[in-house]
Amino acid sequence: VGVRAAFDEQLDSLRGGLIVMAATATSAIRWASDSLLNLDLATASQALEAAGQLTDQRWVVEARASELVALQQPVATDMRLVVASLRVGADLERMGGLAAHVAKIMVRRHPAPAVPTPLTAVVAAMGTVAERLAWKVTRALELRDTRLGAELERDDDEMDALQRRLFALVLGNWPHGVAAAVDAALLGRFYERYADHVVNTGKHVTFLVAGGPGGPPAAE
Amino acid sequence: VGVRAAFDEQLDSLRGGLIVMAATATSAIRWASDSLLNLDLATASQALEAAGQLTDQRWVVEARASELVALQQPVATDMRLVVASLRVGADLERMGGLAAHVAKIMVRRHPAPAVPTPLTAVVAAMGTVAERLAWKVTRALELRDTRLGAELERDDDEMDALQRRLFALVLGNWPHGVAAAVDAALLGRFYERYADHVVNTGKHVTFLVAGGPGGPPAAE
Numbered sequence: 001v002g003v004r005a006a007f008d009e010q011l012d013s014l015r016g017g018l019i020v021m022a023a024t025a026t027s028a029i030r031w032a033s034d035s036l037l038n039l040d041l042a043t044a045s046q047a048l049e050a051a052g053q054l055t056d057q058r059w060v061v062e063a064r065a066s067e068l069v070a071l072q073q074p075v076a077t078d079m080r081l082v083v084a085s086l087r088v089g090a091d092l093e094r095m096g097g098l099a100a101h102v103a104k105i106m107v108r109r110h111p112a113p114a115v116p117t118p119l120t121a122v123v124a125a126m127g128t129v130a131e132r133l134a135w136k137v138t139r140a141l142e143l144r145d146t147r148l149g150a151e152l153e154r155d156d157d158e159m160d161a162l163q164r165r166l167f168a169l170v171l172g173n174w175p176h177g178v179a180a181a182v183d184a185a186l187l188g189r190f191y192e193r194y195a196d197h198v199v200n201t202g203k204h205v206t207f208l209v210a211g212g213p214g215g216p217p218a219a220e
Numbered sequence: 221v222g223v224r225a226a227f228d229e230q231l232d233s234l235r236g237g238l239i240v241m242a243a244t245a246t247s248a249i250r251w252a253s254d255s256l257l258n259l260d261l262a263t264a265s266q267a268l269e270a271a272g273q274l275t276d277q278r279w280v281v282e283a284r285a286s287e288l289v290a291l292q293q294p295v296a297t298d299m300r301l302v303v304a305s306l307r308v309g310a311d312l313e314r315m316g317g318l319a320a321h322v323a324k325i326m327v328r329r330h331p332a333p334a335v336p337t338p339l340t341a342v343v344a345a346m347g348t349v350a351e352r353l354a355w356k357v358t359r360a361l362e363l364r365d366t367r368l369g370a371e372l373e374r375d376d377d378e379m380d381a382l383q384r385r386l387f388a389l390v391l392g393n394w395p396h397g398v399a400a401a402v403d404a405a406l407l408g409r410f411y412e413r414y415a416d417h418v419v420n421t422g423k424h425v426t427f428l429v430a431g432g433p434g435g436p437p438a439a440e
Binding site: 062065066067069070073074075076079080083086087090167170171174178179181182185186189 | 282295299307398406
């Protein structure tokens with residue numbers, strides 16, 4: 001049916017906007033982690049800029065969604081796809097915000113390192129997991145891969161384990177002072193939240209790329 | 221027109237769901253703060269339960285929104301009201317999550333106090349501001365008051381000032397150890413994020429209770 005084709009086409013354009021956002025959110029956390037570990041201000045700026053772009057990109061996605069609804073008058077099932085797109089857009093924007101928080105901690109401590117040496121390995125690992133998570137969502141959106149959910153949960157478990165390790169180090173024998181402990185706790189929290197948003201995104205992305213095969217995504 | 225009346229009625233029902241959520245989010249942070257300062261486990265459970273209710277309530281709001289769109293086929297302007305409702309629902313649910321985080325810090329330290337004596341005044345003030353913010357949104361939804369925005373910004377500035385005071389205390393002469401410092405930093409972050417979500421909510425609430433007087437809410 002022509003109406004169906006037009007709806008699918010507009011939904012594809014919405015998905016295109018989300019792919020751009022997911023790629024930007026992936027770069028944002030990579031740049032933030034790199035700046036943190038290499039003490040490089042230029043890379044921190046790139047992370048902050050990417051976060052700003054995500055805000056703009058989210059507005060584009062929302063405008064496309066509103067237009068789609070107004071023009072296509074979707075039925076309830078299709079409307080769930082639109083709502084899923086909006087939620088993915090919101091999560092991806094927030095991931096940019098969290099990457100920016102990581103970069104800002106680096107900037108605030110510069111030229112001193114924000115991450116004391118005993119923590120660099122665990123923080124680097126958190127950065128790697130966060131980037132891998134976001135990259136998987138980007139790829140799933142691009143390739144319309146629906147087998148995403150379980151993989152993300154495993155990565156998220158890894159992130160939670162890393163956060164516990166980080167806290168154990170900070171709360172153990174810690175000679176680096178209270179300020180560094182507070183920064184470390186906040187960094188841990190930002191990476192963990194970033195991963196949570198990816199997992200949220202993943203549920204909706206699976207629903208979205210499947211084209212809505214009955215039933216809403218699982219409750220968060 | 222009949223169609224318009226039906227749309228307005230369903231939009232009112234959506235707003236009703238948001239009022240319930242806003243009231244629950246207000247209670248959640250009050251209970252969380254009370255449990256934190258009075259070391260009362262029962263009040264902490266109430267906060268955790270309220271957070272769970274907010275998740276359920278958000279699903280109700282989303283179901284009503286999907287139904288509204290499917291039945292009423294709103295034009296783009298009205299669609300923006302539906303999207304605003306979804307965003308308010310998302311923020312209110314997250315406020316419940318943050319209240320739960322506050323309560324969980326209390327539970328984890330119990331029977332020891334999570335907040336050392338020098339911090340109780342500033343943490344109590346953060347709790348008061350958070351509750352007041354959420355209560356204002358609840359009232360604005362109920363009374364359809366559109367003068368909300370500026371007031372919320374002022375309260376949010378107060379929250380930011382309190383958070384800076386909290387961090388200054390923790391990073392100053394701090395004899396309470398690293399664990400208490402980390403808890404304090406996280407508590408500060410949770411209250412600040414709670415307030416941020418209220419401010420986000422406020423923008424959309426103003427748009428929502430005005431019934432959509434042209435133009436989307438201001439960028440976040």
